[in-house]
Amino acid sequence: MDIIKNINNKTVCYVDKEKKSVEIVKKGLKTIIQFNSDDTYDVIHSKLDKK
Known part of the structure; x- marks a missing residue:
């Protein structure tokens, strides 16, 4: 899984090329786009x- 960061070096999302998906985690919520x-x-x- 690749990490995508913005210009402030903050993680924006994760990209999984094999699963063809994008994962976004923000404020305790996770969104996956496949x-x-x-x-x-x-x-x-x-x-x-x-936790």
Whole structure:
């Protein structure tokens, strides 16, 4: 998984080339965007558990 950072060197998202997905984590929420072979995409939202 590759880490994408902005110009302030803060992590913006993670890219998984093999799974063709982008993962965004912000304020305890995770969003995964998965790109399908038929030019569509799926969006999965989840809440992260506090430790």
